Amino acid sequence: MSEQDIFLRNNTGSKSKSAIVDGFVVRTNEFDYIKDILVNGDIKSKSLNTIIIGQRGAGKTTLMHRLNYAILDEKLLSDIYLPIMFSEEQYNLSDLTNLWEAIAMGIDDNFYKEKLSDSIEKIIDTEEDYEKASFSFLQKFLKSKNKTAILFIENVNFFLKKLNEYEKKRLKSILTSESHFRIIGSSTSFNDGTIDFGDPFYKFFNTVQLDGLNQQDCEKLLIKIGQQYGEENQIKEIIENYPGRVEALRRLTGGVPRTISYLFQIFLDNENGKAIKDLYLLIDTLTLLYKSELDQLSTQQQKVIDAIARKWDAISVKEIAKRTRLESKNISSILSYLEKNQLIEKVPTSTKNHLYRIKERFMNIWYLMRFGRKHDKENVIWLVRFFDAWCDESELTKRLKNHISNLKDGKYDAVAAIDMGNTFLSCENIPENLKEELISTTNSILPDRILKGAKTAEKDVLDDIKKLLKDERFDEAVSRLNDVENKDIDYFMLATSVYLMQGDHEKALDAAKSAWNLDDQNTFTSTTLGVIYDMHLNDPDKAIEYYEKSLTLPHPHPYAANRLGSIYKKRKDYESAIKYHKQAVTKNFKQSLISLGNIYLDLNDFEMAEKYFRDAVEAKLDKSNTALAKLFSKMKKKKDAEIALLNAVKENEEDSNINLGRLYMFKSKPSFKKAEEQFKLAIDKGEIDGYTQLARLYLRQKQNDMAIAVLENGVSHNDAESAHQLAHLFHREGLFEKSDKMFEKAIELGDTSVIGCWVQSIYRSKRNNRKKFTKELLEKYKPDDINSRFELLYAKILLWNDNLTEAIGIVKKQAAILHNSTDDDSYAHRNISELVEFFLLLIAKREYDIALDMFSDNNDLDLRTMLKPIYYLMMNELKEDYPMEYLKAGKELTETINDLKKEVENLRKK
Secondary structure (H helix, E strand, C coil): CCHHHHHHHCCHHHCCHHHHHHCCCCCHHHHHHHHHHHHHCCCCCHHHCEEEECCCCCCHHHHHHHHHHHHHHCHHHHCCEEEEECCCCCCCCCCHHHHHHHHHHHHHHHCCCCCHHHHHHHHHHHCCCHHHHHHHHHHHHHHHHCCEEEEEECCHHHHHHHCCHHHHHHHHHHHCCCCCEEEEEEECCCECCCCECCCHHHCCCEEEECCCCCHHHHHHHHHHHHHHCCCHHHHHHHHHHCHHHHHHHHHHHCCCHHHHHHHHHHHHHCCCCCHHHHHHHHHHHHHHHHHHHHHCCCHHHHHHHHHHHHHCCCEEHHHHHHHHCCCHHHHHHHHHHHHHCCCEEEECCCCCCCEEEECCHHHHHHHHHHHCCHHHHHHHHHHHHHHHHHHCHHHHHCEEECCCCCCCCCCCCHHHHCCCCCEEECCCCCCHHHHHCCECCCCCCCCHHHHCCCCCCCHHHHHHHHHHHHCCCHHHHHHHHCCCCCCCHHHHHHHHHHHHHHCCHHHHHHHHHHHHHHCCCCHHHHHHHHHHHHHHCCCHHHHHHHHHHHHHCCCCCHHHHHHHHHHHHHCCCHHHHHHHHHHHHHCCCCCHHHHHHHHHHHCCCHHHHHHHHHHHHHCCCCCHHHHHHHHHHHCCCHHHHHHHHHHHHHCCCCCHHHHHHHHHHCCCCCCHHHHHHHHHHHHHCCCCHHHHHHHHHHHHCCCHHHHHHHHHHHHHCCCHHHHHHHHHHHHHCCCHHHHHHHHHHHHHCCCHHHHHHHHHHHHHCCCHHHHHHHHHHHHHCCCCCCCHHHHHHHHHHHHHCCCHHHHHHHHHHHHHHHHCCCCCHHHHHHHHHHHHHHHHHHHHCCCHHHHHHHCCCCCCCCHHHHCHHHHHHHHHHCCCCCCCHHHHCCHHHHHHHHHHHHHHHHHHHC
């Protein structure tokens, strides 16, 4: 971000009128309120005087400038008022006479060429009581014009501080009389230690509080900035695709408009990133501003700031003294200065021992991330994770779907073994386009090409085994292996495939090793071992060892180079990944062209990405046009993306109609008819995903009945995903019996990954009569490879069923694992939401002693860091027992704590 950008964001007065008026999309309620006072009030009314309160960057200056332009532009107001806009730094304003001089100059410069300032200067030179005489002169002038001067004074408290007691009383008398002067001023606080707008003396001011932007206003502001920079569609896509990420940053920054404006560019630059990366970018952006402010403080003042900032939560004078080793008297003086200068704020308590914290909460976060120790930074990182998970509704319902698909048609080629992985199934409450997104890769068996060289005297037995494999009669194939007497290398290679298809990976490994022991110069055997370690045993280091060995042998297999490229890409070693994929291409393994294109796409080297994708298209590789379309979408070349997808349809690439339909559905101006046509074509082709895509199209158009009909049709064609989505749809409509039947149907159709969704739907609708059923369901379908998400869900259901001891044991174990996963942000993100729901239920059940024990300082879990808002929610509930503790929570937590509190209340009601 350029210095010019930073300058404009911090100097509203330097912006053009059109930029301020056009960009004014938030603070509209406050604008309407003050404008209504101006329209309906009269000059006799003291209510015309207004103080706008808000922290730095809250939009005070922008609001005042917008009011100024409204008075200038709207006849109803311009007939009555003269707006005098004082610049933010009014160093020349030190008494009332200065004020009258400045008003005279403002009128001369902007409204009437009557040389009022010259007249004021003569009055000052000739009159004994020149202040009163200057005021009377201006009063008569304004009365002659039938105008009231509206004085827009920023940081009006600074001006008031300069006045002596007599002048303050005189100014109050002027502003509350029938004079032709009224003030609309701003201040960063109600009480800066000297001027207290809560004092009865200042009751003649209306006060307008500018709090942080809510979610709706934040998004509105981002979109408006997007319009001004020509990036409206891109920012809309980010808001729609990553609502939790945007909301997490809003809460963390306190919803301050100025900070949100910095986030705009960060979201664009980090389009597909995570909230934590946004945070680092924002910190870099604001370093110049915050550092320059702290550099102006004395050494001792900086010491006190450091002590308060590192604590993050509000801190007592006693704690500050301990951390700084300064005397309490000295600390009190420093705190008073820092409070007056808006760097810290006092948190009053019921005793004399008040608490103190950094006033601008994001400055505190910036400080911790820039200067804090590892634990300090983890404090912030865990809060970002908490917000990201709590605000991102999709993460509360998305269930990890382990979809292992073996290719069993007996016609494998090396190319078939390229893709593997997991499918993440999107469920209820996820934003629509994320709901559509299925990341699907297939865990394949070994390429049958490896077996083609087999020659054995027992050919008939081997042929029988191959036929059994083709018919998916794996157990019989294993039995037939016993009929082979000559256990040569060809036997062991066939046995490897049989065991892999049966799912016995360890026996497959033993068979492949036996083949390798017989011939350690066989490139196919070496590649086979690489594939087993790579795709089935999740041991990439051993896979690399065998793949690299394969490439050194005579007749090296290009598939080994392809897989090495993929492994190194996953490790973000792009240089090695490119080297091996290029090696695969030179050996005529064309599939690596798409892999190279994807690597350059990740590196944002669009030119090279396009080159390799076009080479892939020329080589007529499957999904090459689809890959090219993905590139053009990222480059915002919507028309080129459409052409590429039309070519994909022409080449009959997998899911091409569905992808084209999705492009039409999610355009800034959706083409629903074209999308519907493509989804129907996909269905006609037998692409079963077409049913759910078409249903989602109808749901976007609020055509629920048509969506239900399509999903029911999908179920009749044995589509488990249609049953799954229908279950969620019925659940949202409160048709729980129908919902349960559809979840059951999805399981019947082979999709056991819906178990988590089914259990969650019963839990969230608080059907207490089925809580035992949810426990039994999880136990019945307990996965072989138990993951943390399942364990935390199971713990919550155990707690719901009052199996407290077992539930706590699981959570302690999983929280410890989560606590040690500081380098794996996605792992933490996936599991925090379940951990939060567990503690909300624990608090709703009023199991405070157990919760307190888990949050105790003596506990190694450090849950106070991981779940800070939950801790302060509990302290709020227990404030009679812990009267000081709940006050320590920073303002950045307030909204989230209130959300959590409502959730606990709902749990108790149900």
